[in-house]
Amino acid sequence: MPYEILIGRDDADKERFGDKGRIFIGKSYVKMRNHTSLSNPIYMDVARSHVVLISGKRGSGKSYSIGVMAEELANLPKEVNQNIAPLIFDTMGIFWTMKYKNEKDKMLLKDWDLKSMNLPIRVFVPYGKAEEYKSNQIPVDESFALKASELDIGDWLLTFNLGLIEPVSVLIETTLAKLQERKEFDIDDILQGVIQSIDRVSGFEIINLGESKTINLNDLIRIIEEIAGESIRKEFLPLQPGDVQQTYANIDKARSLLNYDPQTEMKAGLQKFYDWFINSKSS
Numbered sequence: 001m002p003y004e005i006l007i008g009r010d011d012a013d014k015e016r017f018g019d020k021g022r023i024f025i026g027k028s029y030v031k032m033r034n035h036t037s038l039s040n041p042i043y044m045d046v047a048r049s050h051v052v053l054i055s056g057k058r059g060s061g062k063s064y065s066i067g068v069m070a071e072e073l074a075n076l077p078k079e080v081n082q083n084i085a086p087l088i089f090d091t092m093g094i095f096w097t098m099k100y101k102n103e104k105d106k107m108l109l110k111d112w113d114l115k116s117m118n119l120p121i122r123v124f125v126p127y128g129k130a131e132e133y134k135s136n137q138i139p140v141d142e143s144f145a146l147k148a149s150e151l152d153i154g155d156w157l158l159t160f161n162l163g164l165i166e167p168v169s170v171l172i173e174t175t176l177a178k179l180q181e182r183k184e185f186d187i188d189d190i191l192q193g194v195i196q197s198i199d200r201v202s203g204f205e206i207i208n209l210g211e212s213k214t215i216n217l218n219d220l221i222r223i224i225e226e227i228a229g230e231s232i233r234k235e236f237l238p239l240q241p242g243d244v245q246q247t248y249a250n251i252d253k254a255r256s257l258l259n260y261d262p263q264t265e266m267k268a269g270l271q272k273f274y275d276w277f278i279n280s281k282s283s
């Protein structure tokens with residue numbers, strides 16, 4: 001009787017789990033001249049997580065091996081398989097056939113003491129494709145879609161194979177930044193944002209960056225006195241010809257085009273400037 005091979009489990013776990021939490025993935029084979037015979041059964045540990053690299057040339061059985069693992073996981077006793085949820089991402093669309101009994105290889109399965117059976121899998125297909133697949137007799141359970149608002153700039157750049165500093169990447173990033181304030185948005189909002197920005201950048205724009213809040217000159221002087229801890233000598237004179245009573249920047253255009261939204265209060269800004277000035281003078 002050939003001994004069992006159990007991959008992915010150390011001696012301590014072998015002791016601990018016995019023949020639980022393992023799947024049967026095949027048999028090794030021995031070659032004697034022209035004769036090949038199957039030998040040791042090979043099991044794989046599924047009680048712990050593993051990274052498994054399945055490699056081989058085209059048609060060598062990589063997908064088949066994944067199918068075997070999924071099938072074995074599904075056939076584990078309930079106490080074990082209720083803790084495992086296998087997810088297979090399949091770009092070729094082959095694993096859905098596991099829903100059906102394998103009638104073709106019935107005889108082969110018998111040799112292995114296996115029965116052909118339907119497996120309890122659920123098939124998800126991309127949203128928008130479900131009808132097409134259904135009409136091609138593919139047993140679709142659900143469709144899925146990625147939520148546009150959950151993708152960050154890195155995901156979009158990866159999707160379209162864009163570099164971080166390409167103009168279009170910057171465009172997508174600024175559009176996302178604006179939309180993220182809303183939390184919920186979809187792909188149409190992103191498209192609209194990008195298209196509006198493209199329309200906007202035809203030609204050039206003159207944009208006023210400033211602040212529309214005004215401050216009384218005496219208040220400004222008082223703040224500077226407070227920050228500097230000095231009292232300023234003041235001399236009050238009549239208005240000069242051409243002086244205006246009040247000036248401020250109209251920043252409506254900057255707000256709508258650039259999402260410009262100045263946050264620094266006068267006093268905090270002056271304090272920062274003062275600190276910078278004192279520090280740069282002393283260093």
Ligand SMILES: Nc1ncnc2c1ncn2[C@@H]1O[C@H](COP(=O)(O)OP(=O)(O)OP(=O)(O)O)[C@@H](O)[C@H]1O
Pocket residue numbers: 056057058059060061062063064065
């Ligand atoms: N161990 C096996 N026993 C019986 N048939 C197998 C076995 N391995 C693979 N096959 C058969 O060989 C064919 C190719 O296998 P599979 O699709 O798994 O290859 P692959 O390595 O995933 O190929 P690709 O590179 O094209 O994705 C399939 O029809 C499969 O049923």
Ligand SMILES: [Mg+2]
Pocket residue numbers: 062063064092
């Ligand atoms: Mg394959």
